[in-house]
Amino acid sequence: MKKPHHLFELFWVFFKIGAVTFGGGLAMMPIMRKEVVETKGWVDDDDILKILVISESTPGVFAVNAATFIGYKIQGFWGSLVATLGVIIPSLMTISIISFFILQFKALTLVQYAFYGIQAAVALLIFKAALKLSKKIHFDAFAWILLIASILFATFTNISVLWLLLIGAILGIVYGMIENIRGAKA
Amino acid sequence: MILELLQLAWIFFKIGLFTFGGGYAMIPLMESELVSRGLIDVNMLYDFIGIAESTPGPIAINMATFIGNEAMVQYGFLARIFGSIVMTTAVALPSFIVILLIATLGSKFLESKFVQEAFKGLKPTVIGLILSVSFGLIVRLVFPMISFENLLFDFSIFQFRNLVILIILVLLTVFYKKLSPITLILVGAMLSMIVYSVWS
DSSP: OOOOSSHHHHHHHHHHHHHHOOSOHHHHHHHHHIIIIIISOSSOHHHHHHHHHHHHTSOSOHHHHHHHHHHHHHHHHHHHHHHHHHHHHHHHHHHHHHHHHHHHHHTSHHHHHHHHHHHHHHHHHHHHHHHHHHTTSOOOHHHHHHHHHHHHHHHHOOOOHHHHHHHHHHHHHHHHHHHHHHHHHO | OHHHHHHHHHHHHHHHHHOOSSGGGHHHHHIIIIITTTSSOHHHHHHHHHHHHHSSSOHHHHHHHHHHHHHTGGGOHHHHHHHHHHHHHHHHHHHHHHHHHHHHHOSGGGGSHHHHHHHHHHHHHHHHHHHHHHHHHHHHHHOTTOBGGGTBOOOSOOOHHHHHHHHHHHHHHHHOTTOOHHHHHHHHHHHHHHHHHHTO
């Protein structure tokens, strides 16, 4: 595997990736792969696959997960720090600029109209994201019960989502234990 | 000011730490942690999400930058920039630490039974949370006075224009499955400009 000539080269590659990807972390992956595997030859496809698998079972921002992991593979701790900063800074700059103008912008009547449609589109995008995630799991009775309970509690109560997630995880572990005991008896 | 900033940073750190399943999975957490504590108005949150989706970069980072800036709005230019940097760092830090630990120590423990089982419970819960958020948003667009979490079923205001926009967008996504998020948002924006201008 090759190494970047300088940490700045690493930063610049991830900066470009952060600046051109729309639609979040997973959309970033093909571009990231092309840059760091094909063009630069810093890591191989095996590493790309590894971070995809790891991200499935770790929390956090996917783009940051990928940048941290690949940066580390390339240049250790400083590599991970520089790659992460690279992927974050374009957002920080773009959104900061927008933030300073958003209020004036939103004072326009036509823009206010536009935001009703934007919210409607966002609602559908969120719904589609849920459908996409649901294709990744196997729906047995346990999963259905959790799904329905989670919808009901999130919709009709003020219980913090953090608690619901924690309870979901604990129930998963408890269910696994029960399955194990039943498996041992059978 | 510093105290406010730290309190908000702690919330974003928790959001970063408890997000499983990508940027959209963060939205229920943001609604629960930011809106119900009165730190941001619910309409503002979803307007931001619309913008975060149509600008480059990870949606979570975009949102943290936005809200960090917004929270410091009364303290001036430098404070707003500082707020953005702090929030963005806070939301990215859990990812950075967890992945750095895995990169140095290996990912063996992820394959442990415990973690796998926890995920068996986490995944359906996350999907339920995301669905609940999208239902909530759709209902609020059409019947703004309804508040499910306070068990307030008030149908007195009916936004038929939003219903029309929603139906057209649903039909669009059903017939054009490949529509990118930005295209859908832009179409939504144009559509509602037209609908509201005609029916104002």
